[in-house]
Amino acid sequence: MSLKVELKDEAGMLLVQTPGEDELLFPYVWLRDNCQCSKCFYPVSQARILLLADLKLDDKPKHVELENNGEIVYLVWSDGHRSPYPISWLKERAFTESAKQKRSKVYRRTKKLWGSEFKDILPKFDFEKVQKDDKEFYKWMKNLEEYGFVLLRNAARETGQVKKMGERVAYLKNTHYGETFTVQCKQDANNLAFTGLKLGLHTDLAYYHYGPGIQMLHCIEQYEGEGGENDFSDGFYVAQLTKERSPEEYKTLETTPIDFWDVGEDVIKFHKVIPNYMFGKSGFKVFTKM
Secondary structure (H helix, E strand, O other): OOOEEEEEOOOOEEEEEOOOOOOEEEEHHHHHHOOOOOOOEEOOOOEEOOOHHHOOOOOOEEEEEEEOOOOEEEEEEOOOOEEEEEHHHHHHOOOOHHHHHHHHHHHOOOOOOOOOOHHHHOOEEEHHHHHHOHHHHHHHHHHHHHHOOOEEEOOOOOOOHHHHHHHHHOOOOOEOOEOOOOOOOOOOOOOHHHOOOOOOOOOOOOOOOOOOOOOOOOOOOOOOOOOOOOOOOOHHHHHHHHHHHOHHHHHHHHHOOOOEEEEEEOOOEEEEEEOHHHHOOOOOOOOOOO
């Protein structure tokens, strides 16, 4: 069977079927909105030029054409406009469940929740290898995306390594503590992190409108006495267990409005507050299905 393309005017769809594969249906309005011609799409920035205000929702193609040995579908619209769509481009954007799952696998890594067993499978990478080797860098980022936590070893025992690794990824986000900051004990500390007191499990910087996507901690000198250990937990896993084992308590956490705030002085004086309305009418969502 050769490539099959057909206009389905009653359904407002374009049908595309390549040999040995399922039929793919694409809405006319979606196709017109995503026209790939140079008048409607700017390829350098991968941006649409066609304005929504100029989009005709009821527009239909008059006929369909195949060019370049069947690799490109052209739709000719009612006003004579010709829109090209490479077959490979259409297949990548198909509306079928299998295509959606494939895109999700590529662009949205599956989150892997973890408990105490994580200490045995904690992903570990060498700092300099991640800096210099793109494949190692990709594996590090992939594990970070999936687990939310990785360990980098053998960084130089000096300041500046967080900035160095951060800029390997993208750029650092400033906070009212500065671009980076040193966590160490000091007198009249404005934060418990700068004391010798034990800290419980917590989420940093929850009082920001735009919270950090990745937080990097670099241990330059380990305390030699008792204490100094770091504890980490997968908050999503805890939330999932709470939802399964204690649904009433979970409901309370899910629907109770919460304010996050931080007050003090470091690089500057600050008084950060995010009231509960930032998290929606139903309160703060502690867990969302991934």
